[in-house]
Amino acid sequence: MKLNLKVWRQKNNKDEGRYEAHTVEATGDMSFLEMMDVLNEQLISEKKEPVAFEHDCREGICGSCNMVINGKPHGPQQGTTTCQLHMRHFNDGDSIAIEPFRSAAFPVIKDLVVDRSAFDHIIQAGGYISVNTGQAPDGNAIPIEKDLAGQSFDAATCIGCGACVAACPNGSAMLFTSAKVAHLGLLPQGKVEHTKRVKNMVDTMDKEGFGMCSNIGACEVECPKEISIENIAMMNRSYLASVFGGRE
Secondary structure, eight states: OEEEEEEESSSSSSOOEEEEEEEEOHHHBBBHHHHHHHHHHHHEEEEEEEOOOOSSSSSSSOOOOOOEEEEETSSTTTTTTEEEEEGGGOOTTOOOOOOOOOOOTOOEEEEEEEEOOHHHEEEEESOOOOOOOOOOTTTTSSSSHHHHHHHHHHHTTOOOOHHHHHHOTTTBBBHHHHHHHHHHSHHHHTTTTTHHHHHHHHHHHHHHOOBBOOOOOHHHHHHOOOOOTTHHHHHHHHHOOOHHHHHO
8 A cells, every 4th residue: 555654753852843745555454563674674765764663572562662643642542552553543645644743742862752650750759569579479478369469460551652642632641650550559568658759749740741641532542452430530539638638
């Protein structure tokens, strides 16, 4: 199939950037990133600079393939990362606009690559358990309710890609932060530092320049792992309790 691409090119964060038009031939079995590889091979053969884009595992795990495709983070298919999106979902002659995630907290490094280190700072602020456990304890040593374990696991599937931020008109990172808070706070091992963790992570999120949540729900819709916004409500209760010293 023949595709008409409008690819965002930007030298660095200070450059204004622009769209660049290209035409590529692709097959339905190609992933979106493989199609981008074809484009770059074409550019290199023409002695032009290839498009910078980020990727690692290409298996929907690393969360680094952050592209907005025709106005949607990770493309038109729900519950899918860019690397899992296949060209069979497009038609011959389609026009595809490709741009980086847009957020003040995600400055553009080059072309389609953005700096998501703000997420790392949120994790560093409290997304861990600092208990000295010694040797690994037996998996069944601490009984955990099945429902709580399931909720924690669902939250832990967050890959930190930033699609929630790109989808939110406010540029909020509440879904990401709440997922990290929930997957630790729901388990007995994480409850010891839960109050301190919530406050530190939310405060860091604000310092990094992310916007406030206004419950639009676009984050949940565009999340490739379909993280529930119920985690945001849970985190809000925990944060208020940490600030005012009450109970959730």
